[in-house]
Each structure stands twice: as structure tokens, then as C-alpha cells.
Amino acid sequence: MGTKNRDTWQYGDFQTPVELASEVCAVLTRLGIKASAILEPTCGRGAFLVAAASQFPQNHILLGVDINSDYVKEAQLRSPAQVEQGDFFTTDWQRILNRYYGSWLILGNPPWVTNADLGLLNSTNLPAKSNFQGYQGLDAITGKANFDISEWMLLQQLSWLKERSGWIAMLVKTSVARKVLRQAWKHCDPVGRAVIVKIDAMRHFGAAVDACLFVLPVNIGRTSRDCDVYPALNAPAPTATIGFHDGMLIADVDLYVDLHDLTGVNTNYVWRSGIKHDCSKIMELACLAKNEILNGNGDFVDLEPTYLFPMFKSSDVAKGRTSTNRVMIVTQREIGEDTSLIESAAPKTWAYLLSHATALDRRGSIIYKKKPRFSIFGVGSYTFAPWKIAVSGFYKDVRFLKIAPVGGKPVVFDDTIYFLPCWSEEEADFVLALIQSDPCQKLIKSMIFHDEKRPITAELLKRISLERIAKYLGMATEYRRYTASEKLDQYSLEFVV
Numbered sequence: 001m002g003t004k005n006r007d008t009w010q011y012g013d014f015q016t017p018v019e020l021a022s023e024v025c026a027v028l029t030r031l032g033i034k035a036s037a038i039l040e041p042t043c044g045r046g047a048f049l050v051a052a053a054s055q056f057p058q059n060h061i062l063l064g065v066d067i068n069s070d071y072v073k074e075a076q077l078r079s080p081a082q083v084e085q086g087d088f089f090t091t092d093w094q095r096i097l098n099r100y101y102g103s104w105l106i107l108g109n110p111p112w113v114t115n116a117d118l119g120l121l122n123s124t125n126l127p128a129k130s131n132f133q134g135y136q137g138l139d140a141i142t143g144k145a146n147f148d149i150s151e152w153m154l155l156q157q158l159s160w161l162k163e164r165s166g167w168i169a170m171l172v173k174t175s176v177a178r179k180v181l182r183q184a185w186k187h188c189d190p191v192g193r194a195v196i197v198k199i200d201a202m203r204h205f206g207a208a209v210d211a212c213l214f215v216l217p218v219n220i221g222r223t224s225r226d227c228d229v230y231p232a233l234n235a236p237a238p239t240a241t242i243g244f245h246d247g248m249l250i251a252d253v254d255l256y257v258d259l260h261d262l263t264g265v266n267t268n269y270v271w272r273s274g275i276k277h278d279c280s281k282i283m284e285l286a287c288l289a290k291n292e293i294l295n296g297n298g299d300f301v302d303l304e305p306t307y308l309f310p311m312f313k314s315s316d317v318a319k320g321r322t323s324t325n326r327v328m329i330v331t332q333r334e335i336g337e338d339t340s341l342i343e344s345a346a347p348k349t350w351a352y353l354l355s356h357a358t359a360l361d362r363r364g365s366i367i368y369k370k371k372p373r374f375s376i377f378g379v380g381s382y383t384f385a386p387w388k389i390a391v392s393g394f395y396k397d398v399r400f401l402k403i404a405p406v407g408g409k410p411v412v413f414d415d416t417i418y419f420l421p422c423w424s425e426e427e428a429d430f431v432l433a434l435i436q437s438d439p440c441q442k443l444i445k446s447m448i449f450h451d452e453k454r455p456i457t458a459e460l461l462k463r464i465s466l467e468r469i470a471k472y473l474g475m476a477t478e479y480r481r482y483t484a485s486e487k488l489d490q491y492s493l494e495f496v497v
């Protein structure tokens with residue numbers, strides 16, 4: 001990669017065309033923003049400074065900062081703004097903001113780059129403490145937490161304005177705008193009714209991302225937990241309102257409020273994730289023909305069927321496949337079960353695991369520490385339910401699929417799939433009918449953000465009360481019939497060993 005490309009990437013350098021900056025400033029005026037002090041914290045070549053100077057001629061202060069000295073010179077020449085060279089992460093913003101005690105408009109287009117990209121580039125263009133708030137639990141432990149630098153910058157800007165007042169108006173990925181909203185709403189920050197206006201990032205920046213103009217008033221007018229979504233910069237009215245209800249972000253507040261009676265905690269039907277083993281080359285195998293099993297390293301292996309279970313991956317579920325030639329080695333029936341039992345129950349399987357112990361023992365995640373050798377996660381009696389209703393958490397296509405046993409054994413999933421265990425085909429048909437019913441689909445629609453990389457989340461699924469949907473559809477008796485008896489672990493005992 002050339003130095004220029006590397007710099008473009010590490011500094012998330014997508015300069016805004018002046019026409020777009022002008023359109024954005026015109027939208028801000030339409031929204032009633034009257035800015036007297038304007039700051040562009042990563043101003044680049046100054047497109048926004050030029051546009052703001054003409055759209056807000058009454059401004060007292062127009063300031064720009066950028067890390068790139070060439071851009072600073074260019075912006076100084078192009079606009080009447082005061083432009084300084086500075087690094088966002090070390091600039092003394094309080095000193096700058098203390099120059100004016102009225103409302104600030106913090107305007108612009110922050111870098112489009114994630115901490116993972118910067119990691120790949122060995123770049124230090126990062127906040128000093130990059131494992132910042134909001135990333136906890138398994139994601140933090142397994143190091144999956146990945147965030148956009150712009151998200152961090154916007155949260156900083158929000159913290160500046162909490163002590164003062166003003167507006168944040170930034171071009172960002174739409175998912176970043178929503179993350180900032182979630183954070184602000186969750187912490188009851190003094191934010192007003194926000195606005196998201198979709199922009200065509202491909203047309204303006206040649207970037208295939210969902211992006212928007214995000215406007216967040218802080219300490220201005222009444223506080224609100226709503227955000228109007230406009231489909232385009234010239235759209236006269238919003239097409240939906242995003243909000244925050246029951247601790248989660250909602251895509252269409254009106255629809256959600258209408259269907260709120262269908263939400264609630266599921267006790268009978270609990271969504272589960274598939275199995276986590278972090279070693280697909282060894283644990284996931286392809287059955288080419290009878291007795292011909294190939295592992296991910298391309299080696300033929302000879303294993304007893306005892307611990308082998310037919311397996312679906314996310315792509316199988318997303319594409320609606322109903323058969324598979326893949327199998328997974330399921331070493332435990334429940335988390336923490338003693339795996340040494342495998343040695344006598346299936347000696348060839350045990351020998352295979354031992355021969356790949358280096359790879360399995362090397363699994364870095366802390367969840368495998370102090371657990372029996374060859375442990376897996378996301379396993380329990382539900383894993384062995386013969387029928388399942390599954391949906392992929394990995395694909396944009398949201399398709400709920402009924403999964404039948406294969407070769408007399410229950411199908412297992414990788415950890416990118418969510419599923420509900422069912423104990424008969426009739427029950428699976430019943431559960432699928434509830435999920436595919438009109439009210440349930442509308443409820444999902446009210447919660448889902450289709451432009452997210454992974455629109456289906458555990459949080460969303462958890463909110464759907466199948467019990468209330470059954471009641472609403474006049475199917476409460478049937479629901480009770482399927483959920484009355486405990487469905488126990490006996491199934492797992494039947495299937496393994």
C-alpha cells in the first residue's frame with residue numbers, strides 16, 4: 001500500500017465536496033439552527049468552513065482544526081475561518097470552547113475508520129484509552145469490540161456540550177449515529193429531538209456505507225428520546241422516528257408503541273445461540289460419502305458417530321437450505337461437562353481430539369481457561385432438541401427456518417445462529433406460524449435496522465413474547481399445550497453417548 005493510500009485510510013480521509021457541505025448547512029438552517037460559534041474539529045480542506053461561512057454569516061467564531069498541515073494551509077486560504085493544526089486526541093478542546101459561552105455548532109465530517117483498521121495499519125491515530133465505555137462482557141473479553149473512531153469523537157463532543165449547549169451536526173455512518181443516540185439516551189443526557197438525514201455515500205464519497213447527516217441538539221429546548229429519520233437531504237418530512245423504549249433502540253416508534261402489548265420476557269421459549277468452539281478446522285467436518293469425513297485441514301478422519309451432529313452454518317439458514325453434509329464434533333452436553341468420558345465412549349474421537357490438542361489448547365479466549373480440555377460453549381439440553389426454528393444473526397436476509405433432524409439426529413448450529421428449540425414437528429410448525437404471523441412480523445419491523453451489518457440481534461429476539469402473540473392470535477390454548485410440560489434433558493441423554 002502506498003503512503004498516500006495508507007494515510008487516506010488511517011486518517012479516514014474522505015473530503016466532503018463543497019456542494020454537499022452547502023446542502024448540509026442549508027438543512028441545518030431549515031431545522032432552525034442559528035449558529036454563532038462554529039467548530040469543525042477535523043476540518044480537512046475546509047469544505048464545511050466555506051459552506052458555514054456563507055450559510056451562517058452572523059457567526060462570531062468560525063474555527064477549524066485538522067491533523068494534516070497541508071489541509072490546514074488549504075482551509076486557511078479557502079475560508080475566512082481560523083484554522084489550526086492539531087490532533088483531535090490531544091487538543092485542549094476546553095480552552096477552545098471557553099472562547100465563547102453561547103451555543104456552539106460542532107460541524108463536519110469525522111474520520112471514517114475503525115480501531116480494527118488502525119490496528120491492521122499499526123496506526124496510532126487512536127484515543128489513548130481505546131477500550132472505551134459500552135463494550136463489556138464476552139465481546140470485550142474476546143477482543144471483538146470494534147468501534148468507529150468517529151463514534152468516540154462524537155461522544156467526546158457530546159461531553160463538551162453537556163457542560164455548555166449547542167448542536168452536533170456530523171456526517172457519519174448511520175450505525176454510528178444510532179450508537180451515539182443509544183449512549184446518550186441510555187445515560188439520560190440532556191439531548192433534544194435528534195435528526196438523521198440519509199445521504200448517498202456512494203455518490204458523494206464513493207463509499208459503500210449507509211451514511212447520514214446526524215444532528216443532535218444538546219441542552220437546547222426540551223429533552224427528547226426521539227430521532228426523526230429523513231430519507232434524503234431534500235426530503236420535506238421524516239419517514240420514521242427512531243426511539244428508545246424498554247432499554248433498546250427502536251426503528252419505528254409509532255409501530256412499536258402500537259404493538260407494545262406483544263413484547264415481554266420469554267420464559268417458555270428462550271432464544272439460544274449455536275455452539276462456540278473457536279476451532280472450525282478441527283471441529284467442523286464435511287461428510288463426502290459414507291465413512292469419508294474430511295476436516296478443515298483437508299485430512300480424512302475416522303470417527304465414531306457418537307459425538308458427531310449434523311451442522312448448519314449461517315449461510316445455510318440464510319439461504320433456506322434444508323439439508324447439510326457438514327457435521328460438528330459436540331464434545332459436551334452441557335457447559336463444563338467432563339470430557340474425559342469421551343475416551344471410553346468413543347476412543348477414535350478421543351484420539352482425534354488428542355492429535356489436534358495443540359490447536360484446541362491454543363484457543364485464546366478466556367472462556368476456555370480452567371475448563372475441561374476440548375470444551376465448547378453454547379451447549380445445553382436445548383442443543384439436542386430435535387426440531388428448531390433458526391435465524392442467522394450474520395446475514396442481512398432475515399429468514400426464520402424450520403430445521404428438521406438429519407439422519408435421526410438433531411441439527412446443531414455455529415454461534416452466529418439464533419434458534420428456538422422445539423420438541424416435535426407440530427410444535428416447530430406452531431412456533432414458526434407465530435413468528436411469521438402479521439403482528440409478529442410488524443413487531444420485528446418496528447425494532448429492526450436493516451442497514452445494520454447484523455440486523456437480527458439477541459436483544460431484539462428477546463423482546464418478542466410468543467405467549468402474547470399466541471394470545472393475540474387466539475392460540476393461547478395451543479401455546480399452553482406446548483409449554484405446559486417440562487421438556488427436559490432427557491433428549492440430550494438419548495442423543496449423546
Ligand SMILES: C[S@@+](CC[C@H](N)C(=O)[O-])C[C@H]1O[C@@H](n2cnc3c(N)ncnc32)[C@H](O)[C@@H]1O
Pocket residue numbers: 010011012013014015016017040041042043044045046047048065066067068071086087088089108109110111112125
Ligand atoms: C472524513 S475527512 C473529512 C474532512 C473534512 N471534515 C470534510 O468534511 O471535508 C476526515 C479528516 O479528519 C482528519 N483527521 C484524521 N485524524 C485526525 C486527528 N487525530 N485529529 C485531527 N484530524 C484528524 C483527516 O486529516 C481528514 O481531513
